[in-house]
Amino acid sequence: MNKSFAYLPPEKRKKIVLITDDIRTHSGVGTVGREIIMNTSQHFNWVNIGGAVKHPDKGKRFDLSEDTNKRTGITDASVIVYPCDGYGDANLLGYFLLKTKFVEKFQSSILIFGMITLHLYTIKLIMKVVIC
Numbered sequence: 001m002n003k004s005f006a007y008l009p010p011e012k013r014k015k016i017v018l019i020t021d022d023i024r025t026h027s028g029v030g031t032v033g034r035e036i037i038m039n040t041s042q043h044f045n046w047v048n049i050g051g052a053v054k055h056p057d058k059g060k061r062f063d064l065s066e067d068t069n070k071r072t073g074i075t076d077a078s079v080i081v082y083p084c085d086g087y088g089d090a091n092l093l094g095y096f097l098l099k100t101k102f103v104e105k106f107q108s109s110i111l112i113f114g115m116i117t118l119h120l121y122t123i124k125l126i127m128k129v130v131i132c
Helices: 028-040 065-072 090-099 120-131
Strands: 014-021 044-052 079-085 109-112
Touching: 014 028, 028 044, 028 065, 044 090, 065 079, 079 090
Parallel strands: 014 044, 014 109, 044 079
Antiparallel strands: none
């Protein structure tokens, strides 16, 4: 384990939103995203907006915390996946940011990894929310 990512109690961890392929898939991008999450879940709380071309689980929510705990040997990981088509849209991202109170907390971070396209409207929405 990297010492700069030492264990933190869940309430002191920053929440990171990873917009990438669904980490449950076997794509290269999904695999790298999964490895990042598995190797830093003791230091961050993770949310994956997990894309696929036509995702069969679109609109569902999956809590992978227990599985992450088994794989990493910790007891309090927080890993949530929101499957979506593509990499989501402005409605999904806006809903997520409001639901998780991103605007109020300002301790969350957004990490966009392996993304090929994101609608211009979604980028404008992110900028409006972050700048507010």
